[in-house]
Amino acid sequence: MSDPTADSFRQMLLDAQLERAAKSDDHLEAISDKLSITDERWSEESLTAAVANVLADSIREAGHGDSDVLSRSIAPHIVSTIKREISNAHPEIIEALSPRMGVLIRAAVANAVEDLQRQIDQAMPFDIWIATIKSRLTGAPSAGWLVGSAEEFRVLEAYLIERGSGVLLARDKPPEVDEDDDSLLDDDLLAGMIAALDSFASDAFGSGGLEELRQLKMSQGTVYLRASPTKILALRCTGQAPPGIEERVDTLLERAIQQATGQGEDLDPGRLLAGAQAPMEPGINPAALIGKAALGIAAAFAVLIGHFYLESANRSRWVEAVQTAAADDPALAGYPMTAAYDGDNAAVELRGLVPDAAALAEMQTRVSHVPLPLPLEMLVPVAGERFK
Amino acid sequence: MMKTYKIVVLGDFGVGKTSLIRRYVLDEFSDQYRATMGVHLYKHTDRIATEGGQSEIRLVVWDIEGAPLPSGQTQRYVVGASAALVVGDLTRADPYSAMWSAADMFEEQLPGRPMAFALNKRDLSDAPSPDVVKRMERRYDGPVFETSAMNGEGVLHAFHSLGKSILARNL
Known part of the structure; x- marks a missing residue:
């Protein structure tokens, strides 16, 4: 039978050690x-x-x-x-880690979508919903935008944008669209965002840019995009797309580029949509609707994949920055020091070993100068203390 | 219609690029750091004092991620910019190297376009400006401003100097 006093003493004396053990x-x-x-x-x-x-x-x-x-x-x-x-032992490790990777990927995808949404919300004064992404992620039906597509097709605005700079060269809207309509977007920001998206898509897909991404689904309709080497035509539309719209948009871009080439900055913004409305009268075509939906899903997922790629690249850079700062001391030569992304805690984890408390303090100072948007978890014991 | 100009804000990560822009565009400051990923856009219409009086100018400010982006993405975001604000952090041991790199990159992409330099976080540092600042001014023919996104010091001057250069050169 144990002595309560002795137990209490043992606990007082050894509590920290027991916890460490x-x-x-x-x-x-x-x-x-x-x-x-x-x-x-x-x-x-x-x-x-x-x-x-x-x-x-x-x-x-x-x-x-x-x-x-x-x-x-x-x-x-x-x-x-x-x-x-x-x-x-690489293949075995991958196999052993696969359940963890699954969690990581799910978290990364969720973060990517959240971040994408936040960026767009911050950058523009309107809600953009890539309904298909959310639908795929949440399992909720994407009926919202499909129902929206059943409306009569209307061209709301056309933008001619300088590729690269994102400067809006010309804008046109049909006379029946009210200038004060809440659904109207900020022209300059939309133009800039489309140009940024073009650069982003070029990097994410390795080529192409908007040539690959021909339309964007938004809460207020669809933006059809066409690009020449120097210009981008964006056509914001609502309702169900009629058959042949892709060819019509191609024709519009050609005409707009001809106008811009001939007139430079004197391009009449009111002529962008000249003759565009008549050939784009709505026509119900379920097959075309499904085709547009598939294109929308493809485009939305292309953006998601591109964003995920960049997110992963960012994390790699943060991990590398921490690793470099931590190891930047000749006294640590030969001591293990590894930084990695901890998906469970959404943090950067630094593990290793240092020779003494001074080296640890210097390392902490260096690492603290790395501006991380994530928490840093340090598991770096001092060698002497660890092996005492 | 009033012409719109693109300005890019460049610099290492965490130097306060977003804070400077938000101070300029929204006149607000937050000490909660959140890294910019990719690019954010802000639009601002301003009145700039020129030799001929006051001129109205519309700027779309591209806030570009500070960390090195893969495969020349930063260079692509810079395309077509009328001017650049290059930002450094005065509290760092060496705020200048990253500024030189960013300025070199911009100069290489768009030779002759105006640049201005913002030595940010002035409120956190009393260190006197070293000679490198003068060299920077001479090398790129761009003014250097000591700024504080927190209290607004120098922020308007930095952006207005760019606006003035853009209007003067009709870029």
Whole structure:
């Protein structure tokens, strides 16, 4: 039977140590799990032999009893050996991590959509809903915009935009569209956003830009986009698209470019839509509607994929910036230091080992200068303390 | 119709580009940092004092992500800009290297287009401006302003100098 006083003393004296030990156990268990991935491929004997050979060389190279020099000399070889073994076990690691990657991808997609929405909301004074993306993500029906498409087809506005700069060269609207209509967008911002989207699409898809992305679905209708090397024609429409609209838009762009080429800045903005309305009278064509829906989905997903690509690239850059700042100290040569993106906590995680408290403090200062939009989790113990 | 001009704001990440723009366009400041991803656009109509009196100018300000973007994307966002504001952070050990890089990139893309430089976060730093500032002014023929997005110091001057250059050169 235990003595309550002794128990209480034990708890007071050893509480912190017990807690640390419990955490260490968790870490060891996690490391053990990861290492077990390689168990089937590499036996303990072969790994021990590989490491022993490297150690023997290192000790010979160090040549004296200075433990600090010895540890610095050995550490890089151990790290490179571990890295090599992990690299050799790549397929197993991917397989073991796949459930985690699934979570990461889901979170990334959700973040990408949220971020896209926020960016658009901040940049423009209107709500843009790429209904199909949300529909695919949430499982909710996209009936909202399909119903909208059943309305009579109307061209609301046409914009001729200088490609690259996003400067609006000309704008035209049918006389029946009220200038004070709430649905009218800010012309200059819309023009700029379309030009930015063009650049964005060029980078995300490696070529093409708006040539690939021929229309955008918005809450207030569809924007049809056509681009020449120097100009972009954007046609904002509502309602069900009639058959042959794609060809009509192509023709309009050709005509607008001819006008702009001939008249430069004197281009009459009121002539952009000249003759456009009559050939675009609505015609009910369910097959065409489905075709437009598919195009809309494709375009929306293309934007999402492009955005996801950039999001991933951004995270890689943040991780690299943290890694570079953390390791930027000759005293840390040979000490392991790895930054990675922690999808579960939406944070950048820095793991490693430092020789002493001073190196840790300097590293914390360097890392704190990296402007991160995400939290930073540091799991970097001091070597001496860890092994005491 | 009134002509619209594109201005790009360049600089390393976290130097306060978005804060400067929001101070200029919306006259507001937030100390909550949120990185710009890709590009954000702001529109602002302003009155600029010129030799001939007051002129109205409409600007679309492109707030471009500070972190290096892949495959020359920053260069593509710069295309067609009438001017650039290059921003640095006075509280950093070396605010200038990243500014030189951004200015070089802009100069390479659009030679001769006006630039202005904003040494931001003046409210957080008392350090005197070193000689590099004068070299920067000479090299790019663009004025350098000490700015604070937090209290508004120098912000209007920086943007107005760009507006003036644009109107003077009829870009």
